[in-house]
Amino acid sequence: MTTSQAAGQTVAGRIGDFLRARRARLQPDDAGLAALPGRRRVAGLRREELAQLAGVSVSYYTRLEQGHSVNASDAVLDAIARALRLDEHEAEHLRELAARRPRHLKQPPPERVDSPTRELMRSLGDVPAMVLGRRTDVLAWNPMARALLAGHVDPAAPDRLEDRPNLARMLFLDPYIRDLYVDWEYKARAVVGSLRLVAGRHPEDALLASLVGELSAQSQEFADLWGDHRVQPCEADRYRLRHPLVGELTVTQQLLAVARSPEQSVTVVTTEEGSAAADSLKLLSRFAGPGTDGKAGADRPLRYPTQG
Structure with a gap:
């Protein structure tokens, strides 16, 4: 071999x-x-x-x-x-x-978001939404999704192939994301279980092999979860978030399959109607809107209280 x-x-x-x-x-x-x-x-x-x-x-x-x-x-x-x-x-x-038979690792083509999916994202308005690739790369997000889940990340990062945000990488290596999820361990198990399913379907994916190797080397928690061999799809679940601007809120994250790109999914974040979490999202939309510098939230990093 x-x-x-x-x-x-x-x-x-x-x-x-x-x-x-x-x-x-x-x-x-x-x-x-x-x-x-x-x-x-x-x-x-x-x-x-x-x-x-x-x-x-x-x-x-x-x-x-x-x-x-x-x-x-x-x-x-x-x-x-x-x-x-x-x-x-x-x-x-x-x-x-x-x-499965032994296969050579292959460099897959870059994942891109097609026009109909971008139109869907725009139609969601203030509903936080992002497009994930099969390796949990963030291929696109709207201002609300970035403000809710990763306001400290460059808004344009998903458009750059060389440094696209990756949900699994951020979850294990980014202290902000670890603090964001109140039950971080639960979210981590879900993401690793989903990656396991993808690895079973695409064992030849060189980029996935590289991601798993990187996270296994830099995070013992990832290595332990990967070695447990649990598999589960990430479809829909409720999470408690501890947001630095609007406080604690409970949201539902749902993954919707992209019909023309079956390896991609749209993650949509919702809250119960009339809940305190819904009010928190409305408040957050103000931070994601135009700032005093005239730039929209999609064009500038959010500033948290700890940043001064």
Whole structure:
């Protein structure tokens, strides 16, 4: 196997890494099994116990976990998914890992936002919205999204390929973003779980491999979450934010698929009608509007109280 092939497998995670991580979550009692005799040397289910639950031979399951069985049927994979109590997203991830062949890493073309998506962004008005690429790159945002989530970042940064903001990178390496999310750990797990799904679908993505390598080297928290092999899509969830200008507010972040660019999504931030959070967003819109220098909020960085 070449170096690039090995790197591609590492970023997505080999099937054995995923299966071992999921086995470690279950105990024999959880699956209704009597524990096998002898001292348990591994956390969770043993290979023999999982093979019994899935109805396959121990030798076959061992070959699969070691990556030596490349023709596992859907029926076998479904049986293993049931034995491990995988949800639909984890089961899909298992099938992708089982079907994958070693590939060379490739430099993907730059992601760009098409005109209809930009028109959609403009039509949202004061509703915070941003376009995310498949690696959580911020491809575009409106003034309210930047003011709410990253007012300290250059407004024009998404338009520059060389230094586009990246949500995962900011979440783990930017102190402002860490402070913004009251339950930072919950948000971090969600973002890493979503990246895991993307890595399973695109193991050849050199830019994703580079991002994972960078974050693994600079953040032990990211490395630990990545090594846990949990997968989950980021679709819709509620978060409490601690904003430096308008205080604490609870928002819902929803990801809407872009029909003509299925690898992209529009993240829309909403609040409950008539809530204090809705009032906070209205207040924030004043900061995102024209300033005393005559420039619109989209053209200047926001100044927080700590900045003087």
